[in-house]
Amino acid sequence: xxxxxxxxxxxxxxxxxxxxxxxxxxxxxxxxxVLVLLLGLVTVLPRFFAFIQARPGVVLPDPLLAxxxxxxxxxxxxxxxxxxxxxxxxxxxxxxxxxxxxxxAYWLLHLCxxxxxxxxxxxxxxxxxxxxxxxxxxxIYAAPAPITKDLFFSGHTATVALLALxxxxxxxxxxxxxxxxxxxxxxxxxxxxxxxxxxxxxLFAAFCFWLSGRITSGKHTAPAR
Numbered sequence: 001x002x003x004x005x006x007x008x009x010x011x012x013x014x015x016x017x018x019x020x021x022x023x024x025x026x027x028x029x030x031x032x033x034v035l036v037l038l039l040g041l042v043t044v045l046p047r048f049f050a051f052i053q054a055r056p057g058v059v060l061p062d063p064l065l066a067x068x069x070x071x072x073x074x075x076x077x078x079x080x081x082x083x084x085x086x087x088x089x090x091x092x093x094x095x096x097x098x099x100x101x102x103x104x105a106y107w108l109l110h111l112c113x114x115x116x117x118x119x120x121x122x123x124x125x126x127x128x129x130x131x132x133x134x135x136x137x138x139x140i141y142a143a144p145a146p147i148t149k150d151l152f153f154s155g156h157t158a159t160v161a162l163l164a165l166x167x168x169x170x171x172x173x174x175x176x177x178x179x180x181x182x183x184x185x186x187x188x189x190x191x192x193x194x195x196x197x198x199x200x201x202x203l204f205a206a207f208c209f210w211l212s213g214r215i216t217s218g219k220h221t222a223p224a225r
Contacts, residue, residue: 021096030216031096034103041110048114049147057121057149062194070127070191077186078133081156084179088163091172097216102166105205105212109158112204116152122194124148131192154193157184157201165209 021027092099130146160183164176184198 016097017094018096027096027100030104031100034100034107037107038103041107045110045114048117049150052117052121052149053145053147055121055149057123059123059126060194060196062125062196064195065125065127065188065191068189068191070129071189072129072132073186073189074130074132077131077156077183077190080179080182080186081160084160084163084176084183087172088167088176091167091169095168098166098168101209101212101216102162104215105162105166105209106159108208108211109162109205110155112208113150113153113155113158117150120152122149122151124151125191125194127191129190129192131187131190148192151193152197153200153204154184154187154197155201156187157193157198158205161202161205162209165205 088102092102128148130148157180160176160180164173164180167173167176180202184201187193188195188198
């Protein structure tokens with residue numbers, strides 16, 4: 001499965017609106033289910049990342065990072081990320097079926113990432129400059145020390161790539177793809193991730209988006225009886 005293949009999926013046709021969607025029992029169960037799962041994720045993540053940070057790992061060789069001088073580009077990085085999230089949310093909110101699929105894909109993305117972080121203990125790249133995110137650092141990464149070992153794969157890059165997959169208009173999708181590429185390059189300049197973390201991110205985003213399509217593929221057009 002490739003990022004290109006999944007982006008070719010026609011997701012723009014979305015006639016369903018919230019009143020009709022909410023009348024459908026299948027839609028309500030799937031939506032409430034993923035919201036509960038996301039809430040549970042937010043509850044568990046601080047302790048999980050504290051465990052990841054305390055665990056010893058290995059340093060990977062990375063020829064590309066060795067060529068890149070490290071700089072603090074936290075500001076541009078999160079400007080692109082939050083602008084992309086804002087654009088994606090504005091597009092998805094009036095389109096319940098697409099929003100449902102995006103939420104499931106986002107939960108699956110974090111599930112995959114937590115599994116891989118647990119299986120692959122890594123030390124941060126040489127030359128790391130701390131990536132500062134005031135919102136997430138205070139709400140999710142609540143730990144005595146900064147979290148630097150949440151490496152494989154890049155959640156920032158994968159999130160913007162997932163938004164690109166979730167939206168319909170080709171022009172908007174292209175801008176979000178550019179945003180995902182920009183975020184991937186910026187976290188490398190920051191030395192906050194290995195090159196492997198960034199390259200793997202869109203692949204996992206594509207897989208989770210495909211899998212979420214299987215979960216949410218039930219018909220939501222007919223009201224519940």
